[in-house]
Amino acid sequence: MKVLVPSSEEDFQRYYELRWKILRKPWNQPLGSELNDLDCTSYHVMICEKDRIPIGIGRLHFNDTHEAQIRYMAVDDEYQGKGVGTLIMDALEKRAKEKGAYNIILNAREIAVSFYTKNGYKIEKKSYLLFNDIQHYKMRKLLKNLSEM
Helix, strand or coil: CEEECCCCHHHHHHHHHHHHHHHCHHHCCCCCCCCCHHHHHCEEEEEECCCCCEEEEEEEEECCCCEEEEEEEEECHHHCCCCHHHHHHHHHHHHHHHCCCCEEEEEEEHHHHHHHHHCCCEEEEEEEEECCCEEEEEEEEECCCHHHC
16 A cells, blocks of 8 residues: 555545545545545545555545644545554644644544544534434544644
């Protein structure tokens, strides 16, 4: 498995297709609903086994100088539990640290909370309900100790 940054139009087409397939299609959301205004200024990664076809994807953007946010993490069902999500997290966290983030936040679907907890994130609060069906929890991970800030 390789961690890649999508770089071509074809890469991004495959990237967004997986995002839609995992995060929107099961709730009958239209193609295009997977896109977000911050996509063009965000850092994207995709995990590929071969031929630049993503099996997992994720996105990082900055809310301010020192706070990064992970969004739109998705791993193809066939690859769940095989370390793909951890590879995505490692790549996004590395980028956040390189760019000066002190912490990372995310809004985890209830089903993914244990994954993020294993990766060092802590629940701060119950956040929103997506599609009137999917409970999310705001989670945070400190990347630097207070003494380093």
